[in-house]
Amino acid sequence: MSLRRAKISIVGAGNVGATCAHWCAAAELGDVVLLDIPQTEDMPRGKALDLMQASPIMGFDSNVIGTNSYDDVAGSDVIVVTAGIPRKPGMSRDDLLNTNARIVTAVGTEIKNCAPDAIVIVVSNPLDAMVQQMWKVTGFPPERVCGQAGVLDTARYRTFLAMELGVSVEDISALLMGGHGDTMVPIPSCTSVGGIPITQLISSERLEEIVDRTRKGGAEIVQLLKTGSAYYAPAAACAQMVEAIVRDKKRVIPAAAYCDSQYNVGGYYVGVPVVMGSGGIEKVIELDLTEKEQGDFRRSVEAVKSLVATMDGLLSS
Template sequence: PGMSRDDLLATNAKIMTAVCTHVKKTSPDAVVIVVSNPLDAMVQQAQKVTGFPPQRVIGQAGVLDTARYRTFLAMELGVSVEDISALLMGGHGDTMVPLPSCTSVGGVPVTQLIDQKRLDEIVDRTAKGGAEIVGLLKTGSAYYAPAAATAQMVEAVVRDKKRMIPCAAYCDKEYGVGGYYVGVPVILGTGGVEKIIELELSASEKAAFQKSVDAVKELVTTMATLV
Protein backbone atom coordinates (compact mmCIF):
# COMPACT_ATOMS: atom_id res chain seq x y z
CA PRO A 1 0.00 0.00 0.00
CA GLY A 2 1.18 3.50 -0.84
CA MET A 3 3.56 2.20 -3.51
CA SER A 4 3.12 2.46 -7.26
CA ARG A 5 4.26 -0.30 -9.61
CA ASP A 6 7.35 1.75 -10.35
CA ASP A 7 8.17 2.17 -6.65
CA LEU A 8 8.62 -1.57 -6.56
CA LEU A 9 11.22 -1.57 -9.33
CA ALA A 10 14.47 -1.70 -7.34
CA THR A 11 13.18 -3.99 -4.59
CA ASN A 12 11.50 -6.53 -6.85
CA ALA A 13 14.32 -6.54 -9.42
CA LYS A 14 16.70 -7.77 -6.73
CA ILE A 15 14.22 -10.41 -5.56
CA MET A 16 13.61 -11.50 -9.17
CA THR A 17 17.36 -11.87 -9.73
CA ALA A 18 17.76 -14.05 -6.64
CA VAL A 19 14.75 -16.26 -7.39
CA CYS A 20 15.53 -16.72 -11.08
CA THR A 21 19.12 -17.67 -10.31
CA HIS A 22 17.74 -20.67 -8.42
CA VAL A 23 15.10 -21.40 -11.08
CA LYS A 24 17.87 -21.63 -13.67
CA LYS A 25 19.72 -24.21 -11.57
CA THR A 26 16.80 -26.33 -10.41
CA SER A 27 14.32 -26.15 -13.32
CA PRO A 28 16.23 -25.54 -16.55
CA ASP A 29 13.33 -26.71 -18.74
CA ALA A 30 10.59 -24.73 -17.01
CA VAL A 31 8.14 -22.29 -18.52
CA VAL A 32 8.25 -19.22 -16.27
CA ILE A 33 5.21 -17.01 -15.73
CA VAL A 34 6.07 -13.71 -14.06
CA VAL A 35 3.44 -11.85 -12.03
CA SER A 36 5.54 -9.35 -10.04
CA ASN A 37 5.31 -5.61 -10.72
CA PRO A 38 6.38 -3.57 -12.52
CA LEU A 39 5.52 -6.49 -14.76
CA ASP A 40 7.17 -5.62 -18.06
CA ALA A 41 10.52 -4.89 -16.42
CA MET A 42 10.37 -7.93 -14.14
CA VAL A 43 9.75 -10.40 -16.96
CA GLN A 44 12.65 -8.84 -18.88
CA GLN A 45 14.86 -9.36 -15.83
CA ALA A 46 13.65 -12.95 -15.39
CA GLN A 47 14.60 -13.84 -18.95
CA LYS A 48 17.97 -12.13 -18.62
CA VAL A 49 18.87 -13.98 -15.42
CA THR A 50 17.61 -17.43 -16.45
CA GLY A 51 18.89 -17.20 -20.00
CA PHE A 52 15.87 -19.27 -21.04
CA PRO A 53 14.53 -18.94 -24.59
CA PRO A 54 12.28 -15.85 -24.57
CA GLN A 55 9.19 -17.87 -25.47
CA ARG A 56 9.53 -19.78 -22.18
CA VAL A 57 9.47 -16.65 -20.03
CA ILE A 58 6.10 -14.88 -20.07
CA GLY A 59 4.49 -12.03 -18.17
CA GLN A 60 0.97 -12.23 -16.77
CA ALA A 61 -0.70 -8.90 -17.37
CA GLY A 62 -2.92 -8.90 -20.43
CA VAL A 63 -5.24 -11.60 -19.11
CA LEU A 64 -5.76 -9.64 -15.90
CA ASP A 65 -6.08 -6.22 -17.55
CA THR A 66 -8.53 -7.53 -20.13
CA ALA A 67 -10.63 -9.20 -17.42
CA ARG A 68 -10.84 -5.93 -15.47
CA TYR A 69 -11.64 -4.00 -18.65
CA ARG A 70 -14.42 -6.45 -19.59
CA THR A 71 -15.84 -6.27 -16.07
CA PHE A 72 -15.98 -2.46 -16.03
CA LEU A 73 -17.57 -2.40 -19.50
CA ALA A 74 -20.18 -4.93 -18.37
CA MET A 75 -20.94 -2.84 -15.27
CA GLU A 76 -21.29 0.31 -17.38
CA LEU A 77 -23.66 -1.31 -19.86
CA GLY A 78 -25.58 -3.52 -17.45
CA VAL A 79 -24.80 -6.69 -19.38
CA SER A 80 -23.12 -10.00 -18.61
CA VAL A 81 -19.34 -9.94 -18.71
CA GLU A 82 -19.66 -13.08 -20.83
CA ASP A 83 -20.98 -10.91 -23.66
CA ILE A 84 -17.92 -8.64 -23.66
CA SER A 85 -15.07 -9.47 -26.02
CA ALA A 86 -12.05 -7.22 -25.62
CA LEU A 87 -8.30 -6.95 -26.02
CA LEU A 88 -5.67 -4.74 -24.41
CA MET A 89 -2.06 -4.42 -25.52
CA GLY A 90 1.06 -2.61 -24.36
CA GLY A 91 2.61 -2.23 -20.94
CA HIS A 92 0.93 -3.24 -17.69
CA GLY A 93 0.12 0.16 -16.25
CA ASP A 94 -1.04 3.64 -17.15
CA THR A 95 0.00 3.31 -20.79
CA MET A 96 -1.96 0.13 -21.54
CA VAL A 97 -3.66 0.29 -24.93
CA PRO A 98 -7.31 -0.69 -25.43
CA LEU A 99 -8.19 -1.73 -28.96
CA PRO A 100 -11.67 -0.42 -29.86
CA SER A 101 -11.43 -2.39 -33.10
CA CYS A 102 -11.21 -5.60 -31.02
CA THR A 103 -13.85 -4.70 -28.42
CA SER A 104 -17.47 -5.71 -28.84
CA VAL A 105 -20.59 -6.43 -26.81
CA GLY A 106 -22.57 -9.36 -28.11
CA GLY A 107 -20.95 -8.75 -31.48
CA VAL A 108 -21.77 -5.01 -31.49
CA PRO A 109 -18.74 -2.65 -31.63
CA VAL A 110 -18.34 -0.99 -28.23
CA THR A 111 -17.96 2.42 -29.91
CA GLN A 112 -21.64 2.19 -30.88
CA LEU A 113 -22.66 1.79 -27.24
CA ILE A 114 -20.29 4.01 -25.23
CA ASP A 115 -18.95 7.44 -26.19
CA GLN A 116 -15.19 7.95 -26.38
CA LYS A 117 -14.97 10.08 -23.23
CA ARG A 118 -16.63 7.44 -21.08
CA LEU A 119 -14.57 4.70 -22.73
CA ASP A 120 -11.40 6.60 -21.84
CA GLU A 121 -12.56 6.82 -18.22
CA ILE A 122 -13.12 3.06 -18.12
CA VAL A 123 -9.66 2.45 -19.56
CA ASP A 124 -8.17 4.74 -16.91
CA ARG A 125 -9.97 2.82 -14.17
CA THR A 126 -8.67 -0.44 -15.65
CA ALA A 127 -5.09 0.87 -15.58
CA LYS A 128 -5.52 1.83 -11.93
CA GLY A 129 -7.49 -1.29 -10.98
CA GLY A 130 -4.75 -2.74 -8.80
CA ALA A 131 -4.27 0.53 -6.93
CA GLU A 132 -8.04 0.78 -6.41
CA ILE A 133 -8.06 -2.63 -4.73
CA VAL A 134 -5.03 -1.73 -2.59
CA GLY A 135 -6.87 1.40 -1.46
CA LEU A 136 -9.90 -0.65 -0.45
CA LEU A 137 -7.95 -3.41 1.31
CA LYS A 138 -5.65 -0.94 3.13
CA THR A 139 -3.24 -3.68 4.21
CA GLY A 140 -2.61 -5.69 1.06
CA SER A 141 -2.78 -5.83 -2.71
CA ALA A 142 -4.91 -7.52 -5.35
CA TYR A 143 -4.62 -11.29 -5.40
CA TYR A 144 -7.90 -12.97 -6.45
CA ALA A 145 -7.96 -11.73 -10.06
CA PRO A 146 -4.18 -12.02 -10.60
CA ALA A 147 -4.32 -15.59 -9.26
CA ALA A 148 -7.24 -16.47 -11.55
CA ALA A 149 -5.46 -14.95 -14.55
CA THR A 150 -2.26 -16.83 -13.75
CA ALA A 151 -4.23 -20.07 -13.39
CA GLN A 152 -5.61 -19.58 -16.92
CA MET A 153 -2.10 -19.24 -18.27
CA VAL A 154 -0.78 -22.24 -16.33
CA GLU A 155 -3.66 -24.37 -17.62
CA ALA A 156 -2.95 -23.27 -21.20
CA VAL A 157 0.68 -24.37 -20.83
CA VAL A 158 0.17 -27.59 -18.86
CA ARG A 159 -2.70 -28.81 -21.05
CA ASP A 160 -1.28 -27.41 -24.29
CA LYS A 161 -4.57 -25.62 -24.96
CA LYS A 162 -3.21 -23.31 -27.68
CA ARG A 163 -5.17 -20.41 -26.22
CA MET A 164 -5.04 -17.02 -27.87
CA ILE A 165 -4.64 -14.60 -24.98
CA PRO A 166 -2.76 -11.36 -24.30
CA CYS A 167 0.52 -11.81 -22.42
CA ALA A 168 3.74 -9.90 -21.94
CA ALA A 169 5.84 -11.61 -24.60
CA TYR A 170 9.28 -10.91 -26.00
CA CYS A 171 8.92 -8.94 -29.21
CA ASP A 172 11.82 -8.21 -31.52
CA LYS A 173 10.67 -7.58 -35.08
CA GLU A 174 7.04 -8.07 -34.05
CA TYR A 175 5.29 -4.70 -33.94
CA GLY A 176 8.73 -3.11 -34.35
CA VAL A 177 9.35 -3.37 -30.60
CA GLY A 178 13.05 -4.19 -30.87
CA GLY A 179 13.79 -6.69 -28.11
CA TYR A 180 11.50 -5.96 -25.17
CA TYR A 181 8.63 -7.64 -23.34
CA VAL A 182 5.27 -6.01 -23.92
CA GLY A 183 1.63 -7.09 -23.88
CA VAL A 184 0.53 -8.62 -27.19
CA PRO A 185 -1.89 -11.39 -28.23
CA VAL A 186 -0.18 -14.78 -28.37
CA ILE A 187 -0.90 -18.47 -28.82
CA LEU A 188 -0.02 -20.08 -25.48
CA GLY A 189 0.74 -23.78 -25.26
CA THR A 190 3.12 -26.32 -23.80
CA GLY A 191 6.17 -24.52 -25.16
CA GLY A 192 5.09 -21.19 -23.75
CA VAL A 193 4.53 -18.50 -26.37
CA GLU A 194 4.12 -20.53 -29.56
CA LYS A 195 3.17 -17.60 -31.78
CA ILE A 196 2.78 -13.83 -31.50
CA ILE A 197 -0.29 -12.56 -33.31
CA GLU A 198 0.41 -9.37 -35.24
CA LEU A 199 -2.72 -7.28 -35.69
CA GLU A 200 -3.28 -4.45 -38.13
CA LEU A 201 -3.57 -1.45 -35.80
CA SER A 202 -5.17 1.87 -36.63
CA ALA A 203 -3.01 5.01 -36.67
CA SER A 204 -4.20 6.03 -33.20
CA GLU A 205 -3.70 2.52 -31.83
CA LYS A 206 -0.17 2.39 -33.27
CA ALA A 207 0.69 5.73 -31.67
CA ALA A 208 -0.67 4.64 -28.28
CA PHE A 209 1.14 1.30 -28.52
CA GLN A 210 4.44 3.01 -29.36
CA LYS A 211 4.00 5.33 -26.38
CA SER A 212 3.47 2.28 -24.18
CA VAL A 213 6.54 0.52 -25.61
CA ASP A 214 8.63 3.64 -24.97
CA ALA A 215 7.48 3.64 -21.34
CA VAL A 216 8.52 -0.01 -21.00
CA LYS A 217 11.94 0.72 -22.51
CA GLU A 218 12.45 3.59 -20.08
CA LEU A 219 11.53 1.34 -17.16
CA VAL A 220 13.97 -1.38 -18.26
CA THR A 221 16.72 1.21 -18.71
CA THR A 222 16.11 2.52 -15.20
CA MET A 223 16.15 -1.01 -13.79
CA ALA A 224 19.56 -1.65 -15.35
CA THR A 225 21.00 1.15 -13.21
CA LEU A 226 19.54 -0.32 -10.02
CA VAL A 227 20.42 -4.01 -10.26
Protein backbone atom coordinates in the same frame (compact mmCIF):
# COMPACT_ATOMS: atom_id res chain seq x y z
CA MET B 1 3.33 -46.06 -20.80
CA SER B 2 3.96 -43.95 -17.72
CA LEU B 3 1.93 -40.80 -17.32
CA ARG B 4 2.20 -38.14 -14.65
CA ARG B 5 0.41 -34.99 -13.65
CA ALA B 6 1.88 -31.65 -14.59
CA LYS B 7 4.08 -30.13 -11.88
CA ILE B 8 3.24 -26.51 -11.13
CA SER B 9 5.48 -24.57 -8.77
CA ILE B 10 4.53 -21.20 -7.34
CA VAL B 11 7.35 -19.05 -5.95
CA GLY B 12 5.89 -16.77 -3.31
CA ALA B 13 3.24 -18.06 -0.88
CA GLY B 14 1.58 -14.73 -0.18
CA ASN B 15 -1.97 -13.88 -1.17
CA VAL B 16 -1.44 -14.09 -4.95
CA GLY B 17 0.68 -17.23 -4.78
CA ALA B 18 -1.54 -19.09 -2.33
CA THR B 19 -4.70 -18.15 -4.23
CA CYS B 20 -3.09 -19.25 -7.50
CA ALA B 21 -2.32 -22.59 -5.82
CA HIS B 22 -5.98 -22.76 -4.80
CA TRP B 23 -7.28 -22.14 -8.34
CA CYS B 24 -4.77 -24.57 -9.91
CA ALA B 25 -5.40 -27.38 -7.43
CA ALA B 26 -9.19 -27.01 -7.53
CA ALA B 27 -9.12 -27.20 -11.33
CA GLU B 28 -6.82 -30.25 -11.13
CA LEU B 29 -4.29 -28.64 -13.45
CA GLY B 30 -1.53 -30.65 -11.81
CA ASP B 31 0.34 -31.14 -8.57
CA VAL B 32 1.33 -27.90 -6.89
CA VAL B 33 4.45 -26.81 -5.01
CA LEU B 34 4.06 -23.65 -2.94
CA LEU B 35 7.48 -22.16 -2.09
CA ASP B 36 8.54 -19.21 0.02
CA ILE B 37 11.78 -17.95 1.56
CA PRO B 38 13.24 -19.68 4.63
CA GLN B 39 12.33 -16.69 6.81
CA THR B 40 8.67 -17.59 6.43
CA GLU B 41 9.45 -20.90 8.16
CA ASP B 42 6.44 -23.25 8.09
CA MET B 43 3.93 -20.82 6.56
CA PRO B 44 3.88 -22.38 3.05
CA ARG B 45 3.49 -25.83 4.58
CA GLY B 46 0.53 -24.63 6.61
CA LYS B 47 -1.21 -23.14 3.58
CA ALA B 48 -0.54 -26.24 1.51
CA LEU B 49 -1.89 -28.56 4.20
CA ASP B 50 -4.99 -26.40 4.63
CA LEU B 51 -5.61 -26.53 0.87
CA MET B 52 -5.10 -30.29 0.78
CA GLN B 53 -7.68 -30.69 3.54
CA ALA B 54 -10.18 -28.87 1.30
CA SER B 55 -9.74 -31.52 -1.42
CA PRO B 56 -12.16 -34.12 0.03
CA ILE B 57 -14.82 -31.41 0.36
CA MET B 58 -14.37 -29.86 -3.07
CA GLY B 59 -13.49 -33.14 -4.79
CA PHE B 60 -10.08 -32.56 -6.34
CA ASP B 61 -7.08 -34.89 -6.34
CA SER B 62 -4.18 -32.51 -6.91
CA ASN B 63 -1.35 -32.89 -4.41
CA VAL B 64 -0.13 -29.66 -2.80
CA ILE B 65 3.06 -29.29 -0.81
CA GLY B 66 4.57 -26.26 0.89
CA THR B 67 8.31 -25.78 1.12
CA ASN B 68 11.23 -23.42 1.66
CA SER B 69 13.56 -25.40 -0.61
CA TYR B 70 14.07 -25.12 -4.36
CA ASP B 71 14.87 -28.85 -4.34
CA ASP B 72 11.11 -29.40 -4.36
CA VAL B 73 10.76 -27.24 -7.49
CA ALA B 74 13.05 -29.49 -9.55
CA GLY B 75 11.38 -30.93 -12.62
CA SER B 76 8.57 -28.35 -12.72
CA ASP B 77 6.66 -27.93 -15.97
CA VAL B 78 5.40 -24.46 -15.13
CA ILE B 79 6.68 -21.99 -12.54
CA VAL B 80 4.63 -18.97 -11.48
CA VAL B 81 6.73 -16.24 -9.85
CA THR B 82 4.79 -13.98 -7.50
CA ALA B 83 7.76 -13.23 -5.21
CA GLY B 84 8.40 -9.61 -4.29
CA ILE B 85 7.12 -6.89 -2.04
CA PRO B 86 3.53 -5.81 -2.70
CA ARG B 87 2.30 -2.30 -3.33
CA LYS B 88 1.18 -0.19 -0.42
CA PRO B 89 -1.11 2.85 -0.57
CA GLY B 90 0.61 5.70 -2.39
CA MET B 91 3.13 3.42 -4.11
CA SER B 92 3.28 2.96 -7.85
CA ARG B 93 4.42 -0.25 -9.52
CA ASP B 94 7.65 1.56 -10.41
CA ASP B 95 8.42 2.23 -6.74
CA LEU B 96 8.92 -1.50 -6.38
CA LEU B 97 11.55 -1.62 -9.11
CA ASN B 98 14.81 -1.83 -7.18
CA THR B 99 13.78 -4.32 -4.50
CA ASN B 100 11.81 -6.63 -6.74
CA ALA B 101 14.45 -6.67 -9.49
CA ARG B 102 16.93 -8.11 -7.00
CA ILE B 103 14.38 -10.65 -5.75
CA VAL B 104 13.56 -11.74 -9.32
CA THR B 105 17.27 -12.04 -10.08
CA ALA B 106 17.74 -14.40 -7.15
CA VAL B 107 14.63 -16.43 -8.05
CA GLY B 108 15.66 -16.66 -11.71
CA THR B 109 19.07 -17.99 -10.76
CA GLU B 110 17.46 -20.74 -8.68
CA ILE B 111 15.01 -21.63 -11.46
CA LYS B 112 17.80 -21.87 -14.02
CA ASN B 113 19.59 -24.39 -11.83
CA CYS B 114 16.69 -26.55 -10.60
CA ALA B 115 14.12 -26.47 -13.43
CA PRO B 116 15.89 -25.73 -16.73
CA ASP B 117 12.99 -26.99 -18.86
CA ALA B 118 10.19 -25.06 -17.16
CA ILE B 119 7.96 -22.39 -18.62
CA VAL B 120 8.05 -19.34 -16.35
CA ILE B 121 5.14 -16.95 -15.76
CA VAL B 122 6.20 -13.77 -13.97
CA VAL B 123 3.66 -11.82 -11.91
CA SER B 124 5.96 -9.62 -9.81
CA ASN B 125 5.71 -5.86 -10.38
CA PRO B 126 6.64 -3.71 -12.18
CA LEU B 127 5.73 -6.54 -14.50
CA ASP B 128 7.33 -5.66 -17.83
CA ALA B 129 10.75 -5.01 -16.30
CA MET B 130 10.57 -8.07 -14.06
CA VAL B 131 9.83 -10.48 -16.91
CA GLN B 132 12.68 -8.92 -18.93
CA GLN B 133 15.02 -9.55 -16.00
CA MET B 134 13.77 -13.11 -15.53
CA TRP B 135 14.50 -13.89 -19.19
CA LYS B 136 17.95 -12.33 -18.91
CA VAL B 137 18.86 -14.23 -15.73
CA THR B 138 17.57 -17.67 -16.77
CA GLY B 139 18.83 -17.52 -20.34
CA PHE B 140 15.74 -19.50 -21.34
CA PRO B 141 14.33 -19.21 -24.88
CA PRO B 142 12.05 -16.15 -24.87
CA GLU B 143 8.95 -18.22 -25.60
CA ARG B 144 9.42 -20.00 -22.25
CA VAL B 145 9.39 -16.79 -20.22
CA CYS B 146 6.31 -14.58 -20.14
CA GLY B 147 4.45 -12.18 -17.91
CA GLN B 148 0.93 -12.18 -16.56
CA ALA B 149 -0.68 -8.79 -16.88
CA GLY B 150 -2.80 -8.70 -20.00
CA VAL B 151 -5.23 -11.36 -18.78
CA LEU B 152 -5.76 -9.40 -15.56
CA ASP B 153 -6.01 -5.97 -17.22
CA THR B 154 -8.44 -7.29 -19.82
CA ALA B 155 -10.53 -8.98 -17.10
CA ARG B 156 -10.80 -5.69 -15.23
CA TYR B 157 -11.75 -3.92 -18.46
CA ARG B 158 -14.40 -6.55 -19.25
CA THR B 159 -15.76 -6.33 -15.71
CA PHE B 160 -16.17 -2.56 -15.89
CA LEU B 161 -17.77 -2.78 -19.34
CA ALA B 162 -20.24 -5.42 -18.10
CA MET B 163 -21.09 -3.25 -15.09
CA GLU B 164 -21.64 -0.26 -17.36
CA LEU B 165 -23.88 -2.09 -19.84
CA GLY B 166 -25.62 -4.48 -17.46
CA VAL B 167 -24.64 -7.54 -19.47
CA SER B 168 -22.81 -10.79 -18.81
CA VAL B 169 -19.03 -10.63 -18.63
CA GLU B 170 -19.02 -13.78 -20.76
CA ASP B 171 -20.34 -11.82 -23.74
CA ILE B 172 -17.59 -9.20 -23.66
CA SER B 173 -14.48 -9.75 -25.73
CA ALA B 174 -11.73 -7.19 -25.26
CA LEU B 175 -8.04 -6.56 -25.69
CA LEU B 176 -5.52 -4.31 -23.98
CA MET B 177 -1.90 -4.06 -25.09
CA GLY B 178 1.32 -2.37 -24.02
CA GLY B 179 2.86 -2.05 -20.58
CA HIS B 180 1.13 -3.09 -17.37
CA GLY B 181 0.31 0.28 -15.85
CA ASP B 182 -0.74 3.77 -16.75
CA THR B 183 0.36 3.42 -20.38
CA MET B 184 -1.69 0.32 -21.21
CA VAL B 185 -3.41 0.66 -24.57
CA PRO B 186 -7.05 -0.27 -25.22
CA ILE B 187 -7.82 -1.64 -28.68
CA PRO B 188 -11.44 -0.58 -29.38
CA SER B 189 -11.36 -2.31 -32.76
CA CYS B 190 -10.91 -5.61 -30.87
CA THR B 191 -13.59 -4.94 -28.24
CA SER B 192 -17.13 -6.21 -28.67
CA VAL B 193 -20.23 -7.30 -26.75
CA GLY B 194 -21.84 -10.41 -28.18
CA GLY B 195 -20.16 -9.55 -31.46
CA ILE B 196 -21.42 -5.94 -31.42
CA PRO B 197 -18.56 -3.38 -31.64
CA ILE B 198 -18.20 -1.55 -28.34
CA THR B 199 -18.23 1.80 -30.17
CA GLN B 200 -21.90 1.19 -31.03
CA LEU B 201 -22.83 0.78 -27.36
CA ILE B 202 -20.69 3.27 -25.41
CA SER B 203 -19.61 6.79 -26.32
CA SER B 204 -15.91 7.38 -26.87
CA GLU B 205 -15.83 9.72 -23.86
CA ARG B 206 -17.38 7.17 -21.50
CA LEU B 207 -15.19 4.41 -22.92
CA GLU B 208 -12.09 6.45 -22.13
CA GLU B 209 -13.29 6.88 -18.55
CA ILE B 210 -13.67 3.11 -18.23
CA VAL B 211 -10.21 2.60 -19.71
CA ASP B 212 -8.79 5.07 -17.20
CA ARG B 213 -10.39 3.15 -14.34
CA THR B 214 -8.89 -0.05 -15.76
CA ARG B 215 -5.43 1.52 -15.85
CA LYS B 216 -5.82 2.40 -12.18
CA GLY B 217 -7.62 -0.84 -11.30
CA GLY B 218 -4.85 -2.19 -9.10
CA ALA B 219 -4.37 1.10 -7.28
CA GLU B 220 -8.13 1.33 -6.63
CA ILE B 221 -8.04 -2.01 -4.83
CA VAL B 222 -4.90 -1.06 -2.89
CA GLN B 223 -6.69 2.06 -1.63
CA LEU B 224 -9.73 0.03 -0.61
CA LEU B 225 -7.82 -2.78 1.10
CA LYS B 226 -5.35 -0.38 2.78
CA THR B 227 -3.12 -3.26 3.93
CA GLY B 228 -2.38 -5.09 0.69
CA SER B 229 -3.08 -5.40 -3.02
CA ALA B 230 -5.37 -7.40 -5.31
CA TYR B 231 -5.01 -11.16 -5.35
CA TYR B 232 -8.20 -13.00 -6.38
CA ALA B 233 -8.19 -11.75 -9.99
CA PRO B 234 -4.38 -11.75 -10.45
CA ALA B 235 -4.25 -15.34 -9.19
CA ALA B 236 -7.13 -16.40 -11.45
CA ALA B 237 -5.33 -14.83 -14.40
CA CYS B 238 -2.21 -16.85 -13.57
CA ALA B 239 -4.25 -20.04 -13.36
CA GLN B 240 -5.75 -19.39 -16.80
CA MET B 241 -2.26 -19.11 -18.27
CA VAL B 242 -1.12 -22.26 -16.44
CA GLU B 243 -4.14 -24.11 -17.83
CA ALA B 244 -3.35 -22.98 -21.37
CA ILE B 245 0.13 -24.47 -21.01
CA VAL B 246 -0.52 -27.76 -19.19
CA ARG B 247 -3.58 -28.56 -21.31
CA ASP B 248 -2.07 -27.20 -24.54
CA LYS B 249 -5.21 -25.17 -25.15
CA LYS B 250 -3.74 -22.74 -27.71
CA ARG B 251 -5.53 -19.88 -26.00
CA VAL B 252 -5.48 -16.47 -27.69
CA ILE B 253 -4.82 -14.18 -24.76
CA PRO B 254 -2.84 -11.02 -24.02
CA ALA B 255 0.47 -11.60 -22.23
CA ALA B 256 3.81 -9.91 -21.72
CA ALA B 257 5.81 -11.60 -24.49
CA TYR B 258 9.20 -11.00 -26.05
CA CYS B 259 8.89 -8.89 -29.18
CA ASP B 260 11.77 -8.08 -31.48
CA SER B 261 10.67 -7.51 -35.07
CA GLN B 262 7.04 -7.89 -34.01
CA TYR B 263 5.49 -4.43 -33.77
CA ASN B 264 9.09 -3.12 -34.21
CA VAL B 265 9.60 -3.36 -30.46
CA GLY B 266 13.27 -4.25 -30.72
CA GLY B 267 13.88 -6.90 -28.08
CA TYR B 268 11.65 -6.16 -25.10
CA TYR B 269 8.78 -7.81 -23.25
CA VAL B 270 5.49 -6.00 -23.68
CA GLY B 271 1.80 -6.86 -23.59
CA VAL B 272 0.55 -8.28 -26.91
CA PRO B 273 -1.98 -10.90 -28.03
CA VAL B 274 -0.40 -14.35 -28.20
CA VAL B 275 -1.21 -18.01 -28.76
CA MET B 276 -0.38 -19.87 -25.54
CA GLY B 277 0.04 -23.62 -25.40
CA SER B 278 2.41 -26.33 -24.22
CA GLY B 279 5.36 -24.52 -25.78
CA GLY B 280 4.64 -21.34 -23.86
CA ILE B 281 4.26 -18.30 -26.10
CA GLU B 282 3.81 -20.17 -29.35
CA LYS B 283 3.01 -17.13 -31.48
CA VAL B 284 2.79 -13.36 -31.17
CA ILE B 285 -0.23 -12.14 -33.08
CA GLU B 286 0.45 -8.93 -34.99
CA LEU B 287 -2.59 -6.71 -35.42
CA ASP B 288 -3.23 -4.01 -37.97
CA LEU B 289 -3.55 -1.16 -35.47
CA THR B 290 -5.14 2.19 -36.21
CA GLU B 291 -2.90 5.25 -36.30
CA LYS B 292 -3.98 6.28 -32.79
CA GLU B 293 -3.52 2.74 -31.44
CA GLN B 294 -0.05 2.60 -33.01
CA GLY B 295 0.91 5.89 -31.39
CA ASP B 296 -0.39 4.86 -27.98
CA PHE B 297 1.35 1.50 -28.22
CA ARG B 298 4.64 3.10 -29.21
CA ARG B 299 4.48 5.41 -26.19
CA SER B 300 3.78 2.44 -23.95
CA VAL B 301 6.75 0.54 -25.38
CA GLU B 302 9.00 3.55 -24.79
CA ALA B 303 7.83 3.65 -21.16
CA VAL B 304 8.77 -0.03 -20.79
CA LYS B 305 12.20 0.58 -22.33
CA SER B 306 12.79 3.46 -19.93
CA LEU B 307 11.78 1.30 -16.98
CA VAL B 308 14.16 -1.49 -18.05
CA ALA B 309 17.00 1.03 -18.47
CA THR B 310 16.37 2.36 -14.96
CA MET B 311 16.34 -1.18 -13.59
CA ASP B 312 19.60 -2.05 -15.31
CA GLY B 313 21.17 1.07 -13.84
CA LEU B 314 20.00 0.20 -10.32
CA LEU B 315 21.24 -3.38 -10.59
CA SER B 316 24.66 -2.33 -11.82
CA SER B 317 25.18 0.26 -9.05
